[in-house]
Amino acid sequence: xxxxxxxxxxxxxxxxxxxxxxxxxxxxxxxxxxxxxxxxxxxxxxxxxxxxxxxxxxxxxxxxxxxxxxxxxxxxxxxxxxxxxxxxxxxxxxxxxxxxxxxxxxxxxxxxxxxxxxxxxxxxxxxxxxxxxxxxxxxxxxxxxxxxxxxxxxxxxxxxxxxxxxxxxxxxxxxxxxxxxxxxxxxxxxxxxxxxxxxxxxxxxxxxxxxxxxxxxxxxxxxxxxxxxxxxxxxxxxxxxxxxxxxxxxxxx
Amino acid sequence: xxxxxxxxxxxxxxxxxxxxxxxxxxxxxxxxxxxxxxxxxxxxxxxxxxxxxxxxxxxxxxxxxxxxxxxxxxxxxxxxxxxxxxxxxxxxxxxxxxxxxxxxxxxxxxxxxxxxxxxxxxxxxxxxxxxxxxxxxxxxxxxxxxxxxxxxxxxxxxxxxxxxxxxxxxxxxxxxxxxxxxxxxxxxxxxxxxxxxxxxxxxxxxxxxxxxxxxxxxxxxxxxxxxxxxxxxxxxxxxxxxxxxxxxxxxxxxxxxxxxxx
Numbered sequence: 426x427x428x429x430x431x432x433x434x435x436x437x438x439x440x441x442x443x444x445x446x447x448x449x450x451x452x453x454x455x456x457x458x459x460x461x462x463x464x465x466x467x468x469x470x471x472x473x474x475x476x477x478x479x480x481x482x483x484x485x486x487x488x489x490x491x492x493x494x495x496x497x498x499x500x501x502x503x504x505x506x507x508x509x510x511x512x513x514x515x516x517x518x519x520x521x522x523x524x525x526x527x528x529x530x531x532x533x534x535x536x537x538x539x540x541x542x543x544x545x546x547x548x549x550x551x552x553x554x555x556x557x558x559x560x561x562x563x564x565x566x567x568x569x570x571x572x573x574x575x576x577x578x579x580x581x582x583x584x585x586x587x588x589x590x591x592x593x594x595x596x597x598x599x600x601x602x603x604x605x606x607x608x609x610x611x612x613x614x615x616x617x618x619x620x621x622x623x624x625x626x627x628x629x630x631x632x633x634x635x636x637x638x639x640x641x642x643x644x645x646x647x648x649x650x651x652x653x654x655x656x657x658x659x660x661x662x663x664x665x666x667x668x669x670x671x672x673x674x675x676x677x678x
Numbered sequence: 679x680x681x682x683x684x685x686x687x688x689x690x691x692x693x694x695x696x697x698x699x700x701x702x703x704x705x706x707x708x709x710x711x712x713x714x715x716x717x718x719x720x721x722x723x724x725x726x727x728x729x730x731x732x733x734x735x736x737x738x739x740x741x742x743x744x745x746x747x748x749x750x751x752x753x754x755x756x757x758x759x760x761x762x763x764x765x766x767x768x769x770x771x772x773x774x775x776x777x778x779x780x781x782x783x784x785x786x787x788x789x790x791x792x793x794x795x796x797x798x799x800x801x802x803x804x805x806x807x808x809x810x811x812x813x814x815x816x817x818x819x820x821x822x823x824x825x826x827x828x829x830x831x832x833x834x835x836x837x838x839x840x841x842x843x844x845x846x847x848x849x850x851x852x853x854x855x856x857x858x859x860x861x862x863x864x865x866x867x868x869x870x871x872x873x874x875x876x877x878x879x880x881x882x883x884x885x886x887x888x889x890x891x892x893x894x895x896x897x898x899x900x901x902x903x904x905x906x907x908x909x910x911x912x913x914x915x916x917x918x919x920x921x922x923x924x925x926x927x928x929x930x931x932x933x934x935x936x937x938x939x940x
Contacts, residue, residue: 477810480814482810482813482814506816506818507816509813509814509815509816510816512814514810514811514814516807516810516811517807518806518807520806520807520808520810520811521808521811522803522808522811522812523802523803523806523808524799533815533817534815534816534817537815537816537817538815538816538817583811583815584815587815
């Protein structure tokens with residue numbers, strides 16, 4: 426899917442702090458339909474806070490947050506619920522409901538948001554997303570019986586089952602072996618192709634950023650350093666970027 | 679001098695924390711009442727939680743109620759026998775069970791079993807971002823998780839208390855029947871001759887209050903849990919301690935009011 430000129434997410438001078446600790450200190454971003462943006466940064470740099478603000482889980486201190494034309498921090502809770510149907514959020518630790526099987530995990534958002542849906546339609550939707558993520562055989566398993574990679578896949582399946590327009594991935598490859606990381610990267614691209622999503626991928630895995638994103642940026646001291654292609658970002662003469670690159674390709678790989 | 683000012687600072691910080699926590703609890707309660715009486719209502723999940731709270735506690739309260747009946751009868755017999763008043767056992771036991779033992783013991787058991795379960799379950803959901811996941815999939819987690827659980831504990835506790843009372847009376851009857859050869863009809867007649875409707879109503883009212891307290895303590899501790907698995911353990915533990923403490927305070931206050939009415 427090629428990016429269009431329709432802005433899907435707009436952030437202007439976004440600021441957020443927790444007590445005395447300023448995390449985001451003026452983030453500006455315009456993300457267009459069909460784009461995949463990877464946000465890099467050290468742990469604690471505010472990457473996850475950024476997507477939590479976009480999805481309305483956290484309130485910013487100041488600044489504009491516009492998602493699909495709606496100002497997230499100004500709409501009513503009911504309007505926010507409707508907007509959230511268009512936003513998929515894949516959590517770092519998958520956040521599958523422990524007490525439910527994979528089937529129940531996948532059925533939950535459908536039952537909650539579409540009361541009129543029939544059992545047959547639910548079963549069809551579940552079969553389709555499980556096939557998309559390649560885990561049809563896990564349908565009756567509990568989350569505790571799944572591996573880390575399988576949990577991530579089911580977590581992604583649970584978000585795409587609602588056909589979101591935007592996907593927010595929080596560290597999709599963290600804690601996984603390199604082969605499973607590649608599978609997850611492929612899945613992110615597959616989701617973008619099949620569901621025509623616009624995505625923000627929070628990661629500190631440069632392979633993931635390079636494989637999945639059209640644009641890459643890095644948060645340092647509460648701000649984006651630069652937003653551009655992977656090559657453009659890492660051609661910058663910046664100490665943070667260099668050390669991030671060196672660490673990833675000399676230590677992790 | 680420095681130590682004194684440090685102590686003052688620490689004490690004022692503790693007061694700050696206490697009053698902040700109290701404000702948060704009242705906000706939590708306000709939100710509960712707001713969400714309880716606004717649509718959509720989570721009927722199915724509330725019934726599900728009533729099943730969890732009520733049915734799954736049955737075996738425990740059956741055993742406890744029965745044992746209390748037997749033990750209390752056995753312990754009371756020697757004192758009454760000294761005055762040749764063993765025939766008063768049924769009325770003494772019924773007063774003790776209906777007025778105090780059934781509501782108090784049932785709620786203390788529920789605080790341990792149901793309260794800690796709610797605290798740990800919600801705490802675990804909180805620290806593993808399951809509550810956030812629910813929120814981003816357009817479900818109101820407060821309504822779905824908190825309102826249903828508090829309502830379930832509040833509604834189920836009176837039923838559990840009645841049931842525990844019956845089990846206690848059954849235990850007492852078996853013991854009295856074995857020792858004094860009292861018939862079932864005589865036992866019932868004697869037992870209920872001293873119980874008034876006020877005793878039963880006040881007992882059920884206590885049960886409602888205790889159930890609400892257990893639900894609020896569990897949900898608040900779980901829903902606001904922090905710091906990973908350590909926070910989950912802390913939430914479960916705090917739920918039991920706070921719920922039990924509040925139950926005793928409420929017991930004392932309600933007894934004063936009921937005695938004034940009586």
